[in-house]
Amino acid sequence: xxxxxxxxxxxxxxxxxxxxxxxxxxxxxxxxxxxxxxxxxxxxxxxxxxxxxxxxxxxxxxxxxxxxxxxxxxxxxxxxxxxxxxxxxxxxxxxxxxxxxxxxxxxxxxxxxxxxxxxxxxxxxxxxxxxxxxxxxxxxxxxxxxxxxxxxxxxxxxxxxxxxxxxxxxxxxxxxxxxxxxxxxxxxxxxxxxxxxxxxxxxxxxxxxxxxxxxxxxxxxxxxxxxxxxxxxxxxxxxxxxxxxxxxxxxxxxxxxxxxxxxxxxxxxxxxxxxxxxxxxxxxxxxxxxxxxxxxxxxxxxxxxxxxxxxxxxxxxxxxxxxxxxxxxxxxxxxxxxxxxxxx
Amino acid sequence: xxxxxxxxxxxxxxxxxxxxxxxxxxxxxxxxxxxxxxxxxxxxxxxxxxxxxxxxxxxxxxxxxxxxxxxxxxxxxxxxxxxxxxxxxxxxxxxxxxxxxxxxxxxxxxxxxxxxxxxxxxxxxxxxxxxxxxxxxxxxxxxxxxxxxxxxxxxxxxxxxxxxxxxxxxxxxxxxxxxxxxxxxxxxxxxxxxxxxxxxxxxxxxxxxxxxxxxxxxxxxxxxxxxxxxxxxxxxxxxxxxxxxxxxxx
Ligand SMILES: Cc1ncc(C[n+]2csc(CCOP(=O)(O)OP(=O)(O)O)c2C)c(N)n1
Ligand SMILES: [Mg+2]
Numbered sequence: 001x002x003x004x005x006x007x008x009x010x011x012x013x014x015x016x017x018x019x020x021x022x023x024x025x026x027x028x029x030x031x032x033x034x035x036x037x038x039x040x041x042x043x044x045x046x047x048x049x050x051x052x053x054x055x056x057x058x059x060x061x062x063x064x065x066x067x068x069x070x071x072x073x074x075x076x077x078x079x080x081x082x083x084x085x086x087x088x089x090x091x092x093x094x095x096x097x098x099x100x101x102x103x104x105x106x107x108x109x110x111x112x113x114x115x116x117x118x119x120x121x122x123x124x125x126x127x128x129x130x131x132x133x134x135x136x137x138x139x140x141x142x143x144x145x146x147x148x149x150x151x152x153x154x155x156x157x158x159x160x161x162x163x164x165x166x167x168x169x170x171x172x173x174x175x176x177x178x179x180x181x182x183x184x185x186x187x188x189x190x191x192x193x194x195x196x197x198x199x200x201x202x203x204x205x206x207x208x209x210x211x212x213x214x215x216x217x218x219x220x221x222x223x224x225x226x227x228x229x230x231x232x233x234x235x236x237x238x239x240x241x242x243x244x245x246x247x248x249x250x251x252x253x254x255x256x257x258x259x260x261x262x263x264x265x266x267x268x269x270x271x272x273x274x275x276x277x278x279x280x281x282x283x284x285x286x287x288x289x290x291x292x293x294x295x296x297x298x299x300x301x302x303x304x305x306x307x308x309x310x311x312x313x314x315x316x317x318x319x320x321x322x323x324x325x326x327x328x329x330x331x332x333x334x335x336x337x338x339x340x341x342x343x344x
Numbered sequence: 345x346x347x348x349x350x351x352x353x354x355x356x357x358x359x360x361x362x363x364x365x366x367x368x369x370x371x372x373x374x375x376x377x378x379x380x381x382x383x384x385x386x387x388x389x390x391x392x393x394x395x396x397x398x399x400x401x402x403x404x405x406x407x408x409x410x411x412x413x414x415x416x417x418x419x420x421x422x423x424x425x426x427x428x429x430x431x432x433x434x435x436x437x438x439x440x441x442x443x444x445x446x447x448x449x450x451x452x453x454x455x456x457x458x459x460x461x462x463x464x465x466x467x468x469x470x471x472x473x474x475x476x477x478x479x480x481x482x483x484x485x486x487x488x489x490x491x492x493x494x495x496x497x498x499x500x501x502x503x504x505x506x507x508x509x510x511x512x513x514x515x516x517x518x519x520x521x522x523x524x525x526x527x528x529x530x531x532x533x534x535x536x537x538x539x540x541x542x543x544x545x546x547x548x549x550x551x552x553x554x555x556x557x558x559x560x561x562x563x564x565x566x567x568x569x570x571x572x573x574x575x576x577x578x579x580x581x582x583x584x585x586x587x588x589x590x591x592x593x594x
Binding site (some may be wrong): 018020024033045047050051054055057058059061062064065067069083084087091192193194195196197200201202203204205206216293301 | 386387388389392398399401405406407408409410411412415420421422424425426427430447448455
């Protein structure tokens with residue numbers, strides 16, 4: 001299966017039988033898959049929205065009823081969704097947004113990049129909110145993390161973003177999928193299902209009074225603290241005795257894994273921390289490693305957006321270097337090996 | 345003793361926060377009456393827009409959701425597609441619907457979404473302090489057209505009902521006004537008809553209401569009714585713009 005198809009099928013099996021999107025490369029396979037499958041499923045609907053602005057607001061309406069819904073796009077389209085994502089977070093609605101990142105800024109190109117890290121992790125939309133951000137690195141994870149995204153969105157009533165890139169979307173790998181991934185969360189206490197045998201209820205994000213607004217934001221942040229305590233996910237690869245720890249996510253982590261193996265073959269003790277959640281960020285593991293490793297090398301397909309978060313976690317204890325490529329160029333294992341080798 | 349003026353059940357007991365002579369409260373009440381008369385309260389979700397009616401949800405004793413500026417028709421699409429049994433009302437002002445949300449309203453109408461739009465056209469941005477709207481008349485002074493809207497620089501007003509009536513998908517489009525008793529009754533009838541058509545699954549229904557905004561027009565409530573009649577109504581003719589099965593050419 002292709003990565004984009006794996007995520008589509010996983011979403012359907014997670015009950016997200018409502019899809020709203022607007023065509024943009026390199027994620028069109030998702031819309032094509034959904035437009036084929038959803039009309040055949042009872043209660044399912046595929047809607048080609050007029051813009052990504054409309055698509056995210058359709059999601060806002062759909063998830064307000066307590067149902068699961070999906071939208072996917074690529075970088076410029078995610079920019080258009082920023083306002084809607086802020087509203088989803090502000091109204092505490094569970095939604096899943098997938099960004100198959102491409103090159104930017106501007107129209108950029110359709111090649112894979114990881115230059116939307118800031119947009120995903122630091123905000124993108126206005127106001128005091130956080131997105132949970134998941135980063136798959138295989139076709140299997142395109143499916144698994146989509147399922148996880150729905151479950152985290154439900155549990156925390158917060159939008160979750162899955163960030164991948166064109167490589168992962170197009171890549172073919174075998175995938176195992178369960179028959180169904182039902183929601184474990186009951187939305188009956190807040191969903192808009194009609195005021196039958198109960199008073200009417202409202203979903204909104206407006207609080208005119210300063211103290212009321214502040215209390216509400218503090219409540220959101222208490223939730224984000226809980227997410228940071230419970231949901232950090234990462235993979236450590238050969239870090240136990242490592243002198244050099246490479247930090248990467250998504251497609252780049254696959255290249256880094258090869259580089260680590262090559263370095264080990266040359267007798268250089270390298271290891272990797274692969275992020276699965278970009279937010280919450282795995283601060284503690286990096287802080288812990290900083291006690292004993294010699295340096296970190298952050299590898300990204302961007303000009304270095306995650307490097308700042310690694311620096312914050314390491315807090316000056318060890319050097320944090322960066323190696324990245326841009327424009328759709330994927331770093332090669334040889335390039336990364338050279339970056340590490342020249343520092344040991 | 346028989347009560348002649350009773351609060352509709354679908355209206356909460358919260359007093360309206362609107363200015364004297366404003367059209368919003370009048371139309372809220374009509375919507376609530378129509379919901380009650382059609383017995384739709386338990387299925388209805390009202391969308392509060394960005395604008396003076398952002399707190400419409402204070403008043404409707406139904407389920408409610410607040411939408412981003414102009415996006416109500418997209419939110420309505422999501423609500424209705426997710427739960428086709430619900431009755432969805434997208435309540436919007438003219439800045440919201442005819443400027444920020446032009447794409448959303450046209451495409452929801454073109455898809456023939458089965459929900460009802462109540463469009464309050466007061467030819468001004470009320471909430472933000474009386475700036476020029478896409479519906480502001482040529483020559484009409486506003487906070488951002490202090491010398492009157494000059495068509496050389498600001499173009500001409502948008503006629504949304506007429507525009508939507510060029511589409512084949514909508515089921516019902518009517519423009520009414522709040523200027524006299526007969527037109528109030530017509531407005532109420534149009535809203536009720538739209539909701540009834542929605543209930544029957546017949547498709548996209550749209551009621552444009554020419555409404556007073558004395559505060560931002562800079563007149564008192566009775567002068568506002570006069571101005572609505574003498575200026576707004578000639579520019580925006582009342583009437584049924586479409587009443588046909590979706591797909592039918594009219
Ligand atoms: C994205 C965005 N742009 C601008 C605004 C500011 N804004 C609030 S209300 C409004 C105009 C509303 O006018 P209208 O839709 O005519 O409603 P009225 O107040 O006249 O009923 C604007 C521009 C906003 N809230 N969000
Ligand atoms: Mg207005």
